[in-house]
Amino acid sequence: MDKIGVVEALVATALELEPSITAFTQKMVGIASENPPGKAYGECAAVLGQELRSMGIAHRVFDSGAPTPYPRYCLLGEYGTGSPLIYFHGHYDVVPACSPDQFTPRLDGRKIWGRGSADMKGGLAAMLGAIKVLQATGAPLGGRVGIVLVPDEETAGPAGTPYLISNRLIDRAALGMFMPECTSGIVWNANRGAISLRVRVRGKPAHVGLHFQGVNAFEKMTEVARRLFVLGREVGARQTAYSITPAAARNSILLVGGRVEGGTNFNLVPGECTFTVDRRINPEEDLTKERQRLLDLLDQVRRTGTDLDVETLQEGESSGTPEHQPVAATLSSCIEAVTGRAPAFEMCPGLCEIRYYASLGIPAFAYGPGLLDVSHGPAEYVEADEMCRAAAVYAFLAMRLLRGAGA
Ligand SMILES: [Zn+2]
Numbered sequence: 001m002d003k004i005g006v007v008e009a010l011v012a013t014a015l016e017l018e019p020s021i022t023a024f025t026q027k028m029v030g031i032a033s034e035n036p037p038g039k040a041y042g043e044c045a046a047v048l049g050q051e052l053r054s055m056g057i058a059h060r061v062f063d064s065g066a067p068t069p070y071p072r073y074c075l076l077g078e079y080g081t082g083s084p085l086i087y088f089h090g091h092y093d094v095v096p097a098c099s100p101d102q103f104t105p106r107l108d109g110r111k112i113w114g115r116g117s118a119d120m121k122g123g124l125a126a127m128l129g130a131i132k133v134l135q136a137t138g139a140p141l142g143g144r145v146g147i148v149l150v151p152d153e154e155t156a157g158p159a160g161t162p163y164l165i166s167n168r169l170i171d172r173a174a175l176g177m178f179m180p181e182c183t184s185g186i187v188w189n190a191n192r193g194a195i196s197l198r199v200r201v202r203g204k205p206a207h208v209g210l211h212f213q214g215v216n217a218f219e220k221m222t223e224v225a226r227r228l229f230v231l232g233r234e235v236g237a238r239q240t241a242y243s244i245t246p247a248a249a250r251n252s253i254l255l256v257g258g259r260v261e262g263g264t265n266f267n268l269v270p271g272e273c274t275f276t277v278d279r280r281i282n283p284e285e286d287l288t289k290e291r292q293r294l295l296d297l298l299d300q301v302r303r304t305g306t307d308l309d310v311e312t313l314q315e316g317e318s319s320g321t322p323e324h325q326p327v328a329a330t331l332s333s334c335i336e337a338v339t340g341r342a343p344a345f346e347m348c349p350g351l352c353e354i355r356y357y358a359s360l361g362i363p364a365f366a367y368g369p370g371l372l373d374v375s376h377g378p379a380e381y382v383e384a385d386e387m388c389r390a391a392a393v394y395a396f397l398a399m400r401l402l403r404g405a406g407a
Contacts, residue, residue, distance in 0.1 A: 007337045010395050013133045014388040021129040021387050022112060024051060028092070028121035029105035029114035035093035035154045038070045044092050045073035048124075048149050052077050055131060057147065062169070064159035072151050072159035076169060079131050080144035086401050087146045087170070087177040087362070088131075088394060089353065090124045091153030091160065098378035113381045118370030122382030123180030124149070126369050129387065130394030139395070143402035146174065153353055156316050161356045170360060175401055176327040177357040180368025180390060182375050182382070186344045187335070188366040189328055190242040191352035192253075193281040193318030195291050198274055199224060199298065202307040205264075205271030214269030218262055220306045221273040227297055228256045228277060235290075240282035242320055242347040249349065253280035276313070283320035283347065291315070316351040319358035327363040327401065334396045335367065338389055343367070367393070 014021075033044040045061065052059045052075070059077030066072050094116035097103060102115035112122065131145065148170070152160035164170050181188065201221040206214025232254035239250040255278040262273030281290050298310055321328060323345035336342040348354075354364035369386035 003337065006399070007392070007396060009137055010133055010392045011338060011389070013136050014129060014392040014395070017129055017132050017136065017391065018384055018388050020132065021125045021391060022107065022384050024128070025112050025117060025122045025125040025382065025387065026105040026107060028124065029112065029117050030103060032097070032103045033093050033116070033151070034096045035152060035157075036096070038068065038072060038093065038151060041070055041073060041093070041151050045075060048075055048092060051128060052147070055128065055135065057131070059147070062163070062167075064163040066157075066159035068159070072157070072163075074151070074160065074164055075147075075149040076164070077147035078144050079134070079147065080141040080402065082143055083173075084143040084402060085146055085171055085174045086143070086398065087148055087174050087357065088127045089148040089150070089177055089179045089357070090120055090127055091150050091353065092121070092124065093151045093154050094119065094121070095154050095376045102378075102380065110384045111381045112384065113379070115380055117382040118182040118380050119375035120181055120368060120370070122370055122387050123182065123368035123390070126387040126390035127180045127394055129391035130398065133391055133395040134398060137395075139399050141398060141402040145398050145402070146171070156314050156351055161353050165356050165360070170357065172360040172362060174357075174362045177354065177362050177364040178331070178394065178397065179353060179364070179366045180394070181352065181366040182370030182372055183367050184371045184373070186346050186367075187328075187331060188348040188352055188354065189323050189345045190283045190320030190347040191318060191355055192283075192347065192349060193285070193287050193355070194314055194316045194351055195279045195281070195287065195294065196313040196315070197277040197294065198311045198313055199277060200272065200274045200309050200311070202272050203270060206269040208267040208269070211269050214271070217270045217273040220308075221262065221275060224298070224301050224306065224308065225256055225275065227301060228254065231293070231297060232256060235279075238282065238285070240284060240347060242283055243345060244347045244349065252282050252285060253278070255280075281318050283318045285318065287315070287317050317355045317359060319355035319364070320347070321358060321363040321365065325363050328365065330400050331365055331367065331397060334393050334400060337396060338392045
């Protein structure tokens with residue numbers, strides 16, 4: 001079969017599998033795997049395991065043993081044998097619902113509505129759908145697809161992908177990693193890193209009439225904030241070479257005061273004020289260096305007599321794989337073959353699990369069904385056609401990268 005014939009057969013098979021892909025999406029959306037707290041992780045992992053078994057895919061389940069009230073399970077499966085290896089990676093946790101009915105999936109025409117339909121249970125259904133397409137078409141693979149299913153992505157928790165990495169369960173010899181996040185038709189080949197802090201500034205409370213007996217924590221806080229704004233202007237002048245729209249989004253970020261709290265009433269000298277600092281680093285910046293820069297600044301203020309402490313809310317590396325890298329080019333040509341249009345490559349504006357694989361030297365990309373704009377929102381949905389197209393893209397990608405006959 002020529003290339004066009006192969007792609008047509010994959011797309012036709014994916015469309016035939018649509019009832020199975022949409023049914024599995026609905027089943028998954030019906031499980032409230034909200035993170036936090038992760039209460040339904042066990043049920044969700046069991047359904048994923050059942051699906052893999054029904055597909056004849058052997059898999060292992062790892063309980064990360066994290067000291068949380070609910071167990072955290074990672075599933076590792078394999079389709080095909082030998083080398084090379086590529087990873088299909090997805091997360092099964094979702095952000096908390098805006099209303100409980102988001103866990104009652106609704107199929108309305110060509111759309112499935114519900115929490116996690118776009119981010120990313122529809123993506124998981126498409127990714128596993130790709131394996132079903134390969135099985136149904138009997139496409140021989142000269143290698144294997146590692147299937148990785150993790151919790152805790154939404155909170156960047158240590159019990160998901162970091163657990164697999166630190167236990168050497170991800171093979172750094174893999175050719176590539178693909179993750180079906182809802183990327184609105186584009187490919188994310190890079191992501192920003194993050195260092196998010198909460199700064200607590202302490203003063204001494206006093207009644208307004210006896211204000212001279214107090215120390216105004218708000219006044220102290222404004223001095224810390226002023227210095228951070230100066231640093232913010234400096235880092236805000238740095239731009240990434242990775243694509244991101246609009247152009248202003250290329251600049252590195254230091255957001256001061258996303259959340260501010262303090263004081264108790266107008267007639268009391270505030271005894272304590274807190275505010276957040278959210279530093280988002282570009283792939284060209286170094287997390288360790290940028291963290292140190294922030295902590296040094298806060299240390300300097302502390303040495304001038306301001307009583308403050310710092311709490312780290314989250315931290316994650318940036319990453320990037322050039323869009324002209326060979327695996328990126330293959331991904332692009334597979335998307336073009338299925339959808340008729342070459343995708344744009346852009347940097348994900350937030351943290352993204354591609355960073356864990358990129359840190360092992362594995363070219364890593366996110367591409368999947370659904371719109372980023374609707375994820376995490378009250379009206380989240382995914383379209384059946386997009387899931388089928390993504391399944392065909394992933395199937396073709398496996399054939400091309402693992403050099404199956406006819407690819
Ligand atoms: Zn996601």
